[in-house]
Amino acid sequence: MILTVTLNVAVDKAYVIEGPLQAGEVMRVKTCSNTAGGKGLNVSKVIGLCGEEVLATGFTGGFNGAYVEKLLTEKGIPNEFVHVKGETRSCINILDGDGKSTEFLEPGAPVTAEEEAAFLRKFETLLPKCSVVTMSGSAPKGLPADIYGKLIAMGKKAGVKMILDTSGQYLIEGVKAKPFLIKPNHDEIAQLLGRPAETMEEMLESAKELHRSGIPYVVISLGADGAAVVCGEGVYTARPPKIQAVNTVGCGDSMVGAMAAALERGYGVEEMLRYAVAVSSANAMNLETGYFRQEDMEENLKQVIVEKIG
Ligand SMILES: Nc1ncnc2c1ncn2[C@@H]1O[C@H](COP(=O)(O)OP(=O)(O)OP(=O)(O)O)[C@@H](O)[C@H]1O
Ligand SMILES: [Mg+2]
Structure with missing residues (x-):
């Protein structure tokens, strides 16, 4: 089984409005859709579509938290969250008539030390049931910056492959615990380097450095240019076919x-x-x-070009 960790769950609300978004005016929403949000929940949905057994965990709270769990269950995603006092946040994405998107991301209610301890206990009990754990996104206030480091240490002890996909301090602290696989994008590589990576060579060099430090698989995602991986077997690149991109949010x-x-x-x-x-x-x-059509995936699978470059 694959366990997905989403510490900062959200109800994602997409508001479609007719004209341009105008500050200080009453804006009527044409259509509104609610989905279970937070990067780890996108991951969970994709694992489900891939046909593998998945369990989603993290923190949920209040009515919004119960709503996220209901949305996940409706999608056939089993979940076991730790229930916290604070209300799960909402994130609003306004898609206006000009084709622009404006996002309002709530910070999320803080998690207490007792709630963190309850989550660590739950995580410990779930570990023996899984072989892979994914950890995605940011964390709510109240949790330490090395929260993922703690989870990685526990997972490694249990012989579980730990995948970390986060950014900023959570990434910088998390990589110190040497997860099995990381997937930084261009910006996240820069955060790890402490300066922008100007060229592909520079990105690969920093991936090699991270691999040498003890991370078995360092995967760099490059948007439309595909991805590169540095691992014990060597250095590989993969290029996707030219596709009609409709929405690249959540591709990582x-x-x-x-x-x-x-x-x-x-x-x-x-x-x-x-x-x-x-x-x-x-x-x-x-x-x-967090969605793909099987026929698109199968067509792309035939056309992806994988090369061993080192
Ligand atoms: N325009 C595109 N055309 C084809 N493939 C794409 C495109 N954008 C993204 N991808 C695929 O998705 C992968 C991940 O994309 P990207 O590097 O943008 O991740 P990311 O920045 O972590 O995204 P997010 O955090 O929003 O999920 C790429 O390696 C590539 O395979
Ligand atoms: Mg990403």
């Missing part, structure tokens, strides 16, 4: 979900990379985040 999450499924199936690195690029590029081909 889809890639993480597909890599978790690939590890669960025992794929080798080339097969894993090909599959992850096929799934994530298929995700870009429709509006919904």
